[in-house]
Amino acid sequence: MAKKKMLKNKKTHYLNPLANLECKNHWDFRDAVGLICQCPSPMDYAFVSGENDFSKTYGAFKTVWDIIKEALIEKKIQLVSGKLKGLSVNPLIDTPKEALILDRDSFLLWYSQNKDKIKQYLSCGNLSIRYEEFLDRLAKENVQIKSP
Template structure:
């Protein structure tokens, strides 16, 4: 492990008012051990682990950008190279209290991201205790239809915004978009129930109408 990313003891973290980004991420994901063994999981296993960790990472980043998690020092841009390439994950120091408030609100989302790779929150008991949470109760399960309807709304809303920023976008641009793929994973739909390309194309057409932009004629130019 990089010397910058050595994780303090739980006792030290509990006494501290601020946490390094890397320390908080470790509490959620145990990334140091997971990454060390990920290469033995085969290609598909590694991709799932990488995706799950990246989804948690970007969720924390988004929450910092939205002001839900306070930053005491450092800049979010200092983490822009991502988990594998950032030398010192603790270069950004976050406010523990706001992080725990965010955790209390969005814990289910983190659970969903990690479950994509069969993972669980690493120090769940510790974080729950500090956040003064009751163990997650199993809610009345949402049907796949409800999940799909919610996904449709979120997907169309996101694509509409993208069209307003760039009216010339085409289906391949959306099909390979990380944020849109993350929306699909967050939906909670089983993989065999994920929307097919034909369905996504229909949603994209709806988004285009909402954005009031016309499709660009002609085939895309190969670069």
């Protein structure tokens, strides 16, 4: 029988948002996407200053956003609460905080199975996985916990 790490969804006192996420077994959709993709604000800067081709940057971000949505629809990532209808069509329009709550373990499993694809899509816009080491560590711990 596999041992499961028991986490509590309680308010934590950590000032570091990563430490707070590590202590929870459910994640807000925006937090989960934010761990993978850089926030849109650097993209806005690139658009305004003309330093990058905004369509490439936005396209890479939007593609990752879309594959996460597809994983939710296909139930590869478990939805704990909320409805997909509550998700913004446009990633630059904020989805309300806690509109969708995801199961952390299924998200980490999906991430580990799709990491190479995610990296490739992000690289098209000169982006990278924002918190790759953090996600890799949690995914590795998650796999070890579920192993017999």
